[in-house]
Amino acid sequence: MKLKRYLAATLMAVTLSVADAYTQTIQTTDTNSVFRLEDLEELVFKNHPIVKQAALLSEAAKANVLQSLGYFDPALKASFGRKLFGNTEYYNNWGSELKIPLYIAGADLKVGYDRNVGTYTNPETRTNTSGLSAVGISIPLGQGLLIDARRSTLWQAKAMVSYAEADKVKQINSVWYAAVKDYWNWYYSYREYTLTKEGVDLAYKRFKAVRNQTLIGDKPPIDSVEAAITVQDRQIQLEKSTIEVQNALLVLSNHLWNEKGLPLELPRNAVPQTIKETVVLPGNAVLDSLLQQAERQHPELVKLRAKGSQLDIERRYRQEVMKPKINISGALISSRRDFNSYIPDYYDFNWSNYKVGLEFAFPLFLRAERGKLREVKIKQQQLNYDLQQSGREIGNDITKSYNSLSAYKSQLGVQIQSINNQQILLTGELQKFDLGESTLFLINSRESKLIDMKIKRESMISGYQKTLAELYYKAGIRQNQGIYSDR
Structure with a gap:
């Protein structure tokens, strides 16, 4: 009699503790809000700071192009100097020039006006009180004819626009790939939590059934204790899953920002989208397409090719500076200040009034120039090796990811069959339990x-x-979100 009262008291205590633990697992959220991968994509590409920062890369490259175009801007300069001493005007000099760099042949078009008078003015530059106007051009016949420093700078800046665009794509792809991984981590944590909670519910229902049978004497009290232990064990797992899904939600929220640049957090009642159990493996045609696209437009390869174009321009320039510097300049001169006044022909613009000049320079050993050219060629060889290795690694990474997909598909098919078989075993075991x-x-x-x-x-x-x-990340392109579908 005492044993029965003891067992009854034990059963009551177990019942109360299990019932209290189970009550704590019940969630009070009214509705769940599905947060789909498409929603994440919209927020990431619209408001993510790194995505916005990456967009500035191409803008900075275009700014460098604009800066390089400045070397071809017309330049206007003027100078004035005068000296008076002891009632003597030593000199009164005025000079002005408009220089217009020409894109072709590295030439410069010049329009100028000089007025140099005074007692001690250099006879070579002395003019009359009207001064002299000049229209001329300077052309490099040797070094600088095919390519010069300003054209080299401009062409390299243009090549770096492609580099910056590829770098922008790379950074955006990295951000999106990280966001996708965090989304599917959250998905797994949530599904683990859901299945664990279902296990707690099933264990609690079974505990109540066993308890009722124990109270009427159909089951021994020890079965109620065992059922209670199962509930409590699964409750511990559920608590762990609850923390994991909350942490996964926080990690995913790292990628969420609003239009004002303020961080966003997903609500507690947010749930991930559901996915079909049977997955469709991309066909070999998709793999071939990804390999071809990666070969053409993978950001890393595009960056290396852009760097190669830049080095090729640098090589051409370094070869050019090994030529002798031969600059010829010429200008027609006139006393004319405007086009309305009369000027005698022998003082006006004609082929008998001119200035010419010739400049020649050539280093005898060219050691600096040859050393720089050799350095550029070595960099080109290094880049070619890097391009070959990177292309091979990218192709292998794509194939490796595709092989992993194939393995996942096979494993998932076997796992689904195992679940169905395990369900049959459980159903049969339940039927046997009902029969004792x-x-x-x-x-x-x-x-x-x-x-x-x-x-x-x-x-x-x-x-x-x-x-x-x-x-898709290994292929250097964005994933098509149309591949996802609901269960």
């Missing part, structure tokens, strides 16, 4: 195994989706 031919331990064992297998299935689905995102 099985034990609660076997039921809990098979049910826990089924829950673990379902969680593993969700892990495979999450891994498959992350690997699919990795496939």
